[in-house]
Amino acid sequence: MRILHIDMDAFFASVEELRRPEFIGKPVVIGGNGDPIKRGVVSTASYEARKFGVHSAMPLRTAHKLCPDAVFLPVDYEEYSRMSEKIKDILREFTTIIEEAGIDEAFLDISEIDTSSEEIAKEIKKRIKDETRLTCSIGIAPNKLLAKIASDMQKPNGLTVITKGDIESRIWPLPVRKIWGVGPKTEACLKDMGIRTIGELASLPLDKLTERFGESSGDYLYNASRGVDESPLITHREPKSSGRETTFEKDVDDLQVITETLAELTSEVVDDIKEEGYKCRTVTVKVRFSDFETHTKAKTLYKPTDSLKKLRKTAFECLKGFEFKKKVRLIGVRVSKLEKVGNGN
DNA sequence: TCTGGGGTCCTATAGCCT
């Protein structure tokens, strides 16, 4: 197997710099509605902004303190999606075995292509650069797990090939956090066990991992630390749920405002699923309180619907299940158990 | 003082059925 992972460099920021060349070379921070004093987090920071310590998921206000002179811009998903499609169209000319992993990433199975991996990668980089003026980083390895780690090893504009023989020398020294699926919680848990690197993780026996993380995650970590991953590329997926949520600019205690906002969000979700041609059975309402405590209430209908009246009524019933003793920071609604409407099924 | 919004997947628990 030869799997290629392609990851666009500082994608949102780079797309903005194409539109506004005067920002090139400056620290650029994309996030929220572009106002660094309001609630929101950083989606993407340009490499110049990263030098100030700004990174994804950081509160915009923190980014503003670290780098007050940065250019702060709102997220423009439509523009990034258009660019993403352009790039994916280029990738599809190399193979149809593609997994789209988010707006700025993809896996390609290049096992059956009769050209060396490096040549394919260089050609992809050239095509993307020529046709969009954007750069990307590419990793090539025997599986998705290693290809993704590889693409991250020499950013930006990198090209990294990892073979099975490289695992001990090049993968084991890396921190466990580099493994897809290992986030802050798992990292902290492993640190408690004295484990910091992937190599140290590989020294743990399977039963110790399954005991600590459960059957599924334990198995995954055991295999991942050895560079073993047999997961196939997902070339097509059906949506499982669709939702909308919003964080209030200031925490709210007015039930009227909360209810009205929920009604609006529900109507947006209904528009979304109708447009995609789905009905749904389950409605989940989410409330986050001022102390960040988050709760959900769900109700499942007997039969699938896309009726705004029915779904709004169900959302309101869910809302009644909450106790509002604290101010509300966020309200959201999600529908699931989706079924494609129409003849086909 | 901070901590978005779009999702997916996993786990635990409870009720119901065989």
Add this chain to the structure above:
DNA sequence: TCTGAGGCTATAGGACCC
């Protein structure tokens, strides 16, 4: 009739990803 063992579904919460 009683007591489980499993399977399935609904619900709630949480970790993680981009």
